[in-house]
Amino acid sequence: MVPTAPPVGLLGADLPLGVLVVAAVVLGTVVLFVTEAIPPDVTALAVIVVLVALEPYTGVSAAEGLSGFSSPATVTVMAMYVLSDGIRRTSVIRRLGVEVAQSARGSENRLLAAVIGLTGPIAGVVNNTPVVAVFVPMVTDLANEAGVSPSKLLIPLSYASMLAGTLTLFGTATNLVASELSADLLGRPFGVFELTPVGVVVFLVGAAYLLTVGKWLLPARVPPGSRTERYEVQPYLARVLVTARSPLAGAFAQAVVEDARRDLGLDVLDVVRGGEHFVAADSDRELRARDVLTVRGDPATIQRFVELASLRRLPRATVTDAELDNPERSTLVELVVPSESALAGETVESARLRERYDATVLAVRRAGGELVRNGVGATKLRGGDALLLRTTEQAAEFLAENDDFVVTNEAFDEVMERARAGGVSRTAAVAFAVLFGVVGLAALDVLPIAVAALAGVVAMVVSGVLSPNEAYDAVNWNVVFLLAGVVPLGIALRETGAVALVADSLVAATAGLPPVAVLALFYLLTGAFANVITPVASVVLFLPVAVSTAAEAGSDPFSFALAVTFAASTAFTTPVGYQTNLMVYGPGGYRFSDYVRVGAPLQLLLAVVTSAAIALYWGL
Structure with missing residues (x-):
């Protein structure tokens, strides 16, 4: 039994001591997520330790604290990383992108439409991080060729991949976590294509915004050129x-x-x-x-x-570029430092890029747009920083395989020539057959989604699409540990009664408002938190509260669960809200305010559109 304390008062209610303890843990977690004083995945692991250590107050046993590691959502996310990497290695996505982009060369409007239209369908099934990594160099080269600032295209690339995450259950890790929470709370997980009807509306409205209003709001931070x-x-x-x-x-x-x-x-x-x-x-x-x-x-x-x-x-x-980028001697490489990179916090000199990769760093474009060309060695690296360096062809290949960097440049003509060489290989055919097989098995309920995804991993390795080492390397373990760490936080919120207390307060505060307005409120709250504490953590915090609030108010809890899920995909307003936003931060030369100016109107627009679409399609 959770110990209680004297009344503290929340809209007249007494607060058990367990609620106060869990509230303190949540507050500390949010602060650490926002400040990144320690990496988010380490924060998530610390949450497990604290919750289990304070079991008398949190109600979280050791088994429950570790349950995130065996969660179907965590297992599915791990497997989907492997399946996505198998697809990426076939170069089919690159080939498709080259063909579509080739037809759009020379026109900013056609390029923007091609970027959005191509990214969406692919990122709806394949993890969007590798999709964006593949497209960034191609989009940049095409923009320079057309005399268009890459800044006009890279935020739309990231946003389109995020919008596409609402198309299917596989779209994002957030969808999978929300589905598992829905199953626990309501006995109703999401179907593979259950999000699709509203997801299509969300994607189309978002695409229309990016092609019109967003296009005019986007700055031209980086000039086109070499x-x-x-x-x-x-x-x-x-x-x-x-x-x-x-x-x-x-x-x-x-x-x-x-x-x-x-x-x-x-x-x-x-x-x-x-x-x-x-x-x-x-x-x-x-x-x-x-x-x-x-x-x-x-x-x-x-x-x-x-x-x-x-x-x-x-x-x-x-x-010039031609004199520095010569395959016989050396090559110019652009790369981005991911937020989870082990080199974040290191200086260029202490990262020993020269010794490890025979690389000379020519310049650093800081996350925020500042260019550093003098005193480069003393520059402390941060997530989102873009580096231009000169190295050898062999070292460039090692850089491309290193998880501490995302290489974001490749000559478009060379990519096009390689992509057009030959037809679809046997490996590509097998990889896509495995992916569609996983989707089919899960959609038809032949196998649970986690088991179907694991079967796909086995098929990828047995068929030779990936080696075992490549499969392990494909997993973003930072995300896996983050998922495993925040799951028990949701358990603590429910076990201590914190969810019920917050829901009671919200029902009282929103009395008299129509259900669709309350739905939109949860959308806005979840989206706001997703911008600073990651989408997964925002879903874990808000979905149980939304479900409980809907039940007490006599609304449909499932519709509220869906609203929170969709909202978590709208972390448009900050560069740190979603990984793909950070990937284009440096290469686009963006400032923090650019994400606010372009992303905030889109987030507000989708709050209205998504709430209305859920109300019309699923009812309240």
Whole structure:
């Protein structure tokens, strides 16, 4: 039995001590989610520990505290990550995107329509994070080719993937958690396509907004052009000539690179000798008079290097993308630091990108739009930061496989050529057959959704689409631990009676309001919290309260559960509300206010549209 305390009063009600304890845990969890003083997944694990340690007050036993790890929602999410990765590795999504985008080249309106129209159907079934990761480089390259700022297309890409999450039960992890809560509270989980009728309305209204109002509200933060132009690094790049009297003539290239970096903080990138190029850091050759060095650094530092080493600056020798991005020597890579990256909080220097990947970071576009080109090594990395770096082709492949980064650049013409080479492979056919098989088994209730998804994982590995190691690597374990940690928080809220107390208060506060207005209120509250404490956590907090409030008010609890579920997908107003928002934050050069300006009207519009659609379709 949960110990009680003297009355504390909530609209005249007495508060048990257990409610106060759980309320304190919820408040602490929200603060940690918002401030990210520790990673969200670690916060979720801490919630388990605290709830079980305070079992006499929270009512959460050890078995219940750990139940999130065996939750069907958690298992399904793990499996869907694997299935999505199997689809991603077939390159079919990339090929489809190339073909559609090719027809839209040269027109901002057609590009915007293609981005939204293509992202939606795919992200409705496949996890939207890899879909956005695949499309970001293609959309950026097409925008630059059409002379359109990538900022005009990247937020719509993220928003479209989020809207598509409302189309099916598989659309997001949030849907799966909400379905399990609905099953526990109402004995009615969501069907695979139960969200689809209203989801289609939500997607179409959101798409119409992005193609009209949203288009005019979006800023052009990043100018179209080459990567060196978009990151404005050309003033920090120069070509210098080794003169006959320079002390560098006769010195080893590697030694020059090390001395310049140590003494001046200057990077010597490569050496041009006649028609020959070679990377200075990898060469044991001696420099000669008439060699031309490509250097990167602050303009004043470059001038000091020129004077100290008796060099001659070549003012007309502009350093372009083509000279830095040459498959025979090196390549330019753009990447984004995800919020869950182990490198978040590290500086560029302490991350040891140079040592690990033979990479020189040319510039950092901070999450928020600030460009850093001087003192790059001391820049502390944050989730959403975008980096432009120069490395080797082999190192770029390692970067693409590293979960600490999302590589977001690839030459469009090369992608198109690879995507068009050959037809659909056997592997692709098997991968899609497995995915559709999982959807079919779950939709027809042949197998529970979690078991059907696990069967799909087994089929992916047995058929050779993925190796066991690739399957394990495909899972976003941060999300899995977050899910497992917030599930017992919902149990504590119900066991202590906190849900019932809040529901009583809301029923009293909203007395006299029509049910559809109360439904819209829950939509707005859930959406607001989803922007700061993650969609999954907002569903765990608000869905039980919504269901209890509806039951006491004589409304349909299932409709209220659906409203909370849809609302959790509308974390449009902040870059941290949803992973895909953060993925486009740096590459788009966005500011926090851009998400508010474009996302807030959309969130309010969908509050009205979704509430009305639920009331009409399911009733209240």
